[in-house]
Amino acid sequence: MNKILGVGLCMVLAGHALAKDLIVTDDSGEGLATVMVTRVLAQKPKLILADEGYAADGVSNQSALENTRFSDANGMLNFPDTGISYDYRFRKPGFKDVSLPAAVVAAQLSLGEDLTVQMEREQDRRVLAEQKPSNVWLSQLDIGGGEALRQHFALNCAFCHQQASPFMRVERSAEEWLTVIDRMGGYGARIAGDLRQPLAEGLAAGYHSLNASYESVPEPRPWDSALAGASYTEWPIGDGFSQMHDFILHPNGMVYVGDNLQDRIYEVNPKTGVYTVYTVPHEPDDKLGGFLGNRFNAYGKINNYMGVHSFAVSPKDGHIFITPSMQRALLEFDPQTKTFTRHEMTRGFYPHTIRTDEQDRVWFTLALSSQVAMWDRQKKVFSYFDIPARNIKEWLTIKLLPLIFWLDPETRPMPSVDRESSGLPMPYGIDVAPDGRVWFARLYANDFGYIDPETGEVTVIDIEVIGPRRLRVDAENRVWMVAFQAGLLVMYDPQTKILKEYDLPVVSEFPYALNVDRARSVVWVNGNQSDTVMRFDIATETWQVYPMPRRRTFTRDIEIAEDGSVYTSNSHFPSWQIEDAQPTLIHITPYPQ
CATH class of the missing domain: 2.60.40.1120 (Carboxypeptidase-like, regulatory domain)
Known part of the structure; x- marks a missing residue:
């Protein structure tokens, strides 16, 4: 041989x-x-x-x-x-x-x-340490301030890119970290005013200590021998300035991926690898960054007038509905004619995650105005569902949003940030249950609830979940959520009113999203710090972990194919921090059960 x-x-x-x-x-x-x-x-x-x-x-x-x-x-x-x-x-x-x-x-x-x-x-011990994914480095990062500061740091500093990666381990002074914190504040990080200085000092000292003690970084979870039965396919799309945020697996067999930073839709044929790009149109008077203003003026290349975000497919005609987070509108894309239709809204700010129901209604969260919106395709009207404010300060802040966003982005006043993120509960994830209820989660309020679409009644469940980002509902109407900064998978059973928490199979992971394979009673969880995607079997309560081919892989969404395989996308922001600076659409065929 x-x-x-x-x-x-x-x-x-x-x-x-x-x-x-x-x-x-x-x-x-x-x-x-x-x-x-x-x-x-x-x-x-x-x-x-x-x-x-x-x-x-x-x-x-x-x-x-x-x-x-x-x-x-x-x-x-x-x-x-x-x-x-x-x-x-x-x-x-x-x-x-x-x-x-x-x-x-x-x-x-x-x-x-x-x-x-x-x-x-x-x-080489240093090289061995550098091979390890960011999550095990992060497990050893001590920023002081106890668990409260650590969770606040995770909530606000780990939703775009990996922490403790080689890029983040570059040592900076506390003053330099304050500059970074201010810049990230423009990108959506909300560090409480009284925690800015302690966090900056903690990061400066913590990363210095971490770099000096790299040999103490623990081993990551070993790769399972059963992975020999798995296979992956990746399609490189976009470049180091793209962000392939969300996507949808369409009944026509195509996968539609949104470049959030460049306002483009990639129609990918998984059978051939051929992709076609469709530029999302904007109105002549739309400004870069929409109503939020150009928050990314320090970024090398940007074209997000709309901010392509989340996708859902109509069960009636296959049209794709897209939330443009930078506009007060809903986008509709016809995959046959390749045309866009823009539905203007009169209320609400920051269209976020989106789903459709069996009546062909389109439901989506309005993250900044603490609402859920519904587009009735037959009547061609929007309905808005206000989620109760936690306190009078929050109620007043939300009521003032139209005035705040009417002002010039360069001079508009921004509400002060406290540890509870008062004024910004941020309804984030949403899903439609088999029984018709529309469930939502509020990331900063640490709660979740549902809307009865027949009565319009909004109910907030009085059970705390730390950082519920995205959620899905299984075939038994049980609600599955990721608890972001707590690093947990959470299940709520509306019948028993019992909440159950499951530890993730990897350390220091902040799960962004999940999806439920209703046919197989399986939950797929997005990893973002550990270069993995995780599969949870509901019946046996056991995990499978799928390592990703590229280091510094950050995933935000999962789609499930009829055969049980899954799609995700590498949407690290910035994408140039991905290994080889190349975002990809990823298809995983899991190993036999």
Whole structure:
């Protein structure tokens, strides 16, 4: 058997399609299990990017698809033979990455034998620490101030990008951290006024100590041997200035992905990898950043007049409804004619997460004005449901929002921020239950509730959930939520009125969203700090963890296909912090149960 010795070169393996088995061994020649092997096209398709580095409206491109699999207990794996040449990368914690050039692989495969790749153990302790995902570094970050400050930090500083990543571990003084905190405040982080200085000092001291004690960073959760039965496909779309926030798997087989920062929709064909870009139109008098103003003026490239956010599909005609978070409107996209319709609203601010019901009504949260809106497609009218304020200060702040946002963004006064985020309870996630109830969660209020669509009555459940971000309802009408800064999966049963909490299978994770596979009684949870996506079996209360091919993967949404496979997207903000600075649409086929 011929052998190629990989020595951790930072190239990428390339060669003919593998018709033979691929065998991975350690430096003693023993088969190496759970090696992540990623193949990418050796010859990348030429992209037509004529619109500020993106495809112009209606223009199609071929994405350079990537596949990932894991070796079995004997170190063996194979990929489908497509007759195309690929580049391959081998990765396993504790070992040096291995990458091989196309010519060498092609020469070995031409002999008609299996390809064997040997991996070398990493000996450099600093490099071993750098291999570890951000969540285990974060588990050792001590910013002082106890659990309250840590949760406040997580709530406000971990919803866009990973904390304790190499980018965040760059040491800064307390004064420099205050500058960062102020800049992030423009992006939506709400650090309480009396916590700004303690947090800045805690981050300066905490990261200094963390960098000095890198050898104490614990090992991440080991990769499961069953991953040999899983497979991944990725489609690179957008660039380092994109944010592939949310998306929808459409009944027509396409996946529609929204670039939140560039106001573009990517229509991706998973069968071929061809994608077409549609530019979201805006009115001539719309301003960059919409009613919020241009919050990203320090960002390198921005085009978010609308702020494409969340997606839902009409069960009647397949039209796609999209929340443009920067406008007081609802967008409707016809996937057949490729046309957009804008439905103007007279009330509410910051359209956020969106769902449709069986009556073809469109429900979505209005995050800043603490409301839920409903668009009746037959009557062509909006209805608004006010969620009760927690106190008089909050009631007054919400009532003053139209006046505040009428003022120029450069000079408008902004309410002071306290630890309870008074005035901004932020209804976030939403879902429609099988029984018709419309459930919502309020991120900053630490509560959740539902709307009876027949009576319009709004009920807030008097049970605290720490940081409920997005939620979904299962086939039994049970409500599943992620408790963001608490790092929990939470289930509420409306029949028994019992709330149950489940620890996540990884440490220091702040779950952003989830989805429920109602047919299989499974909950899929988005990871963002641990480079993982997690699968929870409701019946057995057991977890599966799926590591992501790229380091610094941050996911915000999950869609479930009919066969039980799932889609997600790498929407790290900024995307240039992703490994190789490339956002992707990701498809995961889980291993057999």
